[in-house]
Amino acid sequence: xxxxxxxAAVDExxxxxxxxxxxxxxxxxxxxxxxxxVDTLLAHVGKVHRWAATFLREGKAATAGxxxxxxxxxxxxxxxxxxxxxxxxLVEGLRAAPAxxxxxxxxxxxxxxxxxxxxxxxxxxxxxxxADSALDRVPTYDPALAADGIDELLAGFFTRGGxxxxxDPPVSLAVRPTDVDRSWRMQIGPTARRTTSPSxxxxxxxxxxxxxxxxxxxxxxxxxxxxxxIGDPAVLELWRSHAQVRSR
Numbered sequence: 149x150x151x152x153x154x155x156a157a158v159d160e161x162x163x164x165x166x167x168x169x170x171x172x173x174x175x176x177x178x179x180x181x182x183x184x185x186v187d188t189l190l191a192h193v194g195k196v197h198r199w200a201a202t203f204l205r206e207g208k209a210a211t212a213g214x215x216x217x218x219x220x221x222x223x224x225x226x227x228x229x230x231x232x233x234x235x236x237x238l239v240e241g242l243r244a245a246p247a248x249x250x251x252x253x254x255x256x257x258x259x260x261x262x263x264x265x266x267x268x269x270x271x272x273x274x275x276x277x278x279a280d281s282a283l284d285r286v287p288t289y290d291p292a293l294a295a296d297g298i299d300e301l302l303a304g305f306f307t308r309g310g311x312x313x314x315x316d317p318p319v320s321l322a323v324r325p326t327d328v329d330r331s332w333r334m335q336i337g338p339t340a341r342r343t344t345s346p347s348x349x350x351x352x353x354x355x356x357x358x359x360x361x362x363x364x365x366x367x368x369x370x371x372x373x374x375x376x377x378i379g380d381p382a383v384l385e386l387w388r389s390h391a392q393v394r395s396r
Contacts, residue, residue, distance in 0.1 A: 149296045154265035155242045157293055161273040162235040164287070165193065168279035170228055180281040180369050189282075190231045191222035193275045197234040200268050203251040203260075204241035211252045238268060255304040270297045277369045286364070286372050294359035295328045301366055302332045303343045305393050312390040314338055319383045322351035323366070325359040336386070353383035366391070 174187040202217040253263040316338035324331045333347035357375035
């Protein structure tokens, strides 16, 4: 996906999140996140949007002296408007940022503008699913966006060191969407993980289904249907219980 595609997704998914939150009401439970209500969700996403926009606006100055910008404090009143303002600020910041933006990122492999556009597209899209869950709905994503999100997760977040997703002896997980020509295979070892893409190699557990369903599955969100599982389902249970995303 191009940077412009990611920015369009931030805009579209953020507006869908706002609409779902407004329809559900601020006190509604968020089944995808059992300890949250809609106001908690809006406060979290509003803070993340403002935090990300700071790097776009300030560049290297945002982390001068080794410090990171503080997260915003969500208001008690007018939370929907506050969220909408932060979302609009992020979209405007992404559109205005120069292609050679120089700022901090936390997943290697992309230049900063491409990184932040992609990261906020998926941050917003996944939390849109959380807002939809307050209405007992499950969104369907464009296959290209969903596949890109799977790639960010498997080949980005989980190729970094650390984290609880480890296994001794090693196990492997393959993800093969049925509606896009992409595939991934992750080797989960005692201390780290390695992802190859594309990959036709066999795995201990292989998941197939639409890119949208697999995207939600791998982010541990509700789905309309379970994927087809070939092989050892314990590998999927390992993922569900130990795959935790870190933003630093």
